[in-house]
Amino acid sequence: MSNLLGFVLAAMGVGASTSPPKVDSHVAPNGLTVLVVENHAVPVITIEIAAKNGSMTEPPEYNGLSHLYEHMFFKANAKVPTQEEWLAKTRELGIRWNGTTDTERVNYFFTTTSDHLAQTMVFMHDAIVTPKFDAKELDRERVVVTGEIDRNESTPGYHLYVAVQRKAFWKYPSRKDPLGRRKTVLAATVAKMKTIQKRYYIPNNSALVITGDVKAADIFAQVDKMYGDWKRGPDPFKANPLVKHPPIKKAEVIVVEQPVQTVSGQIVWHGPSTVGDSVPDTYAADAFFTALAEPSSPFQKALVDSGACVAANIGWYTQMNTGPITLGFEALPNKIDDCVRAIAAELGKLRQPAYVSAEDLTRAARTLEVQLVRERERPSQLAHTLTFWWTSAGIDYYLGYVDKLFAVKPADAVRVVDRWMTKQPYVFGVMVSPEMKKQGMDAAHFEQLLGIKKAGAK
Numbered sequence: 001m002s003n004l005l006g007f008v009l010a011a012m013g014v015g016a017s018t019s020p021p022k023v024d025s026h027v028a029p030n031g032l033t034v035l036v037v038e039n040h041a042v043p044v045i046t047i048e049i050a051a052k053n054g055s056m057t058e059p060p061e062y063n064g065l066s067h068l069y070e071h072m073f074f075k076a077n078a079k080v081p082t083q084e085e086w087l088a089k090t091r092e093l094g095i096r097w098n099g100t101t102d103t104e105r106v107n108y109f110f111t112t113t114s115d116h117l118a119q120t121m122v123f124m125h126d127a128i129v130t131p132k133f134d135a136k137e138l139d140r141e142r143v144v145v146t147g148e149i150d151r152n153e154s155t156p157g158y159h160l161y162v163a164v165q166r167k168a169f170w171k172y173p174s175r176k177d178p179l180g181r182r183k184t185v186l187a188a189t190v191a192k193m194k195t196i197q198k199r200y201y202i203p204n205n206s207a208l209v210i211t212g213d214v215k216a217a218d219i220f221a222q223v224d225k226m227y228g229d230w231k232r233g234p235d236p237f238k239a240n241p242l243v244k245h246p247p248i249k250k251a252e253v254i255v256v257e258q259p260v261q262t263v264s265g266q267i268v269w270h271g272p273s274t275v276g277d278s279v280p281d282t283y284a285a286d287a288f289f290t291a292l293a294e295p296s297s298p299f300q301k302a303l304v305d306s307g308a309c310v311a312a313n314i315g316w317y318t319q320m321n322t323g324p325i326t327l328g329f330e331a332l333p334n335k336i337d338d339c340v341r342a343i344a345a346e347l348g349k350l351r352q353p354a355y356v357s358a359e360d361l362t363r364a365a366r367t368l369e370v371q372l373v374r375e376r377e378r379p380s381q382l383a384h385t386l387t388f389w390w391t392s393a394g395i396d397y398y399l400g401y402v403d404k405l406f407a408v409k410p411a412d413a414v415r416v417v418d419r420w421m422t423k424q425p426y427v428f429g430v431m432v433s434p435e436m437k438k439q440g441m442d443a444a445h446f447e448q449l450l451g452i453k454k455a456g457a458k
Helices: 003-017 065-073 083-092 114-129 135-153 156-168 182-186 190-200 216-229 276-293 298-305 333-347 358-375 379-392 395-399 401-406 410-422 434-438 443-450
Strands: 024-027 033-038 044-051 096-101 106-113 206-212 252-257 263-270 311-316 324-331 427-432
Touching: 024 216, 033 216, 033 379, 044 114, 044 379, 065 096, 065 106, 065 135, 065 182, 065 190, 106 114, 106 379, 114 206, 114 216, 135 156, 135 182, 135 190, 156 252, 156 263, 156 427, 206 216, 206 379, 252 434, 252 443, 263 333, 263 410, 276 298, 276 311, 276 358, 276 401, 276 410, 298 311, 298 333, 324 333, 333 443, 358 379, 358 401, 358 410, 379 395, 395 401, 427 434, 427 443
Parallel strands: 033 206, 252 427
Antiparallel strands: 024 033, 044 106, 044 206, 096 106, 263 324, 263 427, 311 324
């Protein structure tokens, strides 16, 4: 343990103040999950609602519409009939509001002072239960969402990310693209918004999370009474089950041309999921890859300290519907061959039992533990954290997460590497400038560096 980390953990009292937060939970009669974390330090509250929605639910003709629905949430409804009145109400209640769309979650939140709790609870209820989907507002938000797509497309790294994702999740790429496609968003209709609402915005597919200066018992009583008009619906994933992403067929190289000065890239494998028999590997992946991020790790020494790469990192994304493992790297043009060779060599070493020690994994678990504690410093941030874990792993997974991290052993890390990386094909994506490609940095060049043989090659 570093001296600084040891000081922080000692000051915080590891094992006491770093224990999981007290999450009071309740399921309303209509199936709505309600989670409350009381924090009376300051008179501030966050009310957040999340649905198990996002790109994981989107076939191509709906790709981007969960994102568009997020924008339509902050609009007029049956109780607040105009957009001007809706915005005036946020000012009256001092509400800071926003939402996000991811692959497996769409969430919406209001943060204000606790003296506005009752009115803000009603305001949230009306927004989630009685949206209007005004056609003129939908026209406006189509432009806003396509503007977000435009901004992302102006960023070189976005093109690399999308190209790799579409190859890695080749059969159902829309299910891993929460931003969505411009064409689909522009073709969105009120009828499609209502289809999403009817299918996914039902209480038994949603969680209401309230953090801050509140009392759990009072919240539960309010919710049972207030949300009685929000009717339970059929399980959306029975009629519309999540897809099963088929494996990457073969190791493949993608070269993306953008006006860049350095060379950056990603290697993506299909990783474990938070459901099924791969759950133990999710904890091992998090601990192992966090250990590799330490500046003193053999991974960083071989790739960065050696001068081969400017930067290198590896991580697994917490998901129930196939979480990818991504190794990202950056190198100077005159060093890219050294960087790729070093990565290939180091990947072969990851499965060695002594590559990381038990002590390394313990330090990694502590690093992740501190990260979770810091997320609890602000009740508003904690609300976002809870809805993320609820949708992609479950609250029990979150509450037991740290204990599982501390149980990870070197053999578990080896199992992750063997099961999900060294014995599996991958997609290697690299972003270069047109000039670099003309100088020989094409797919064939990187295939040779990685030892990838084309079909039929001897």
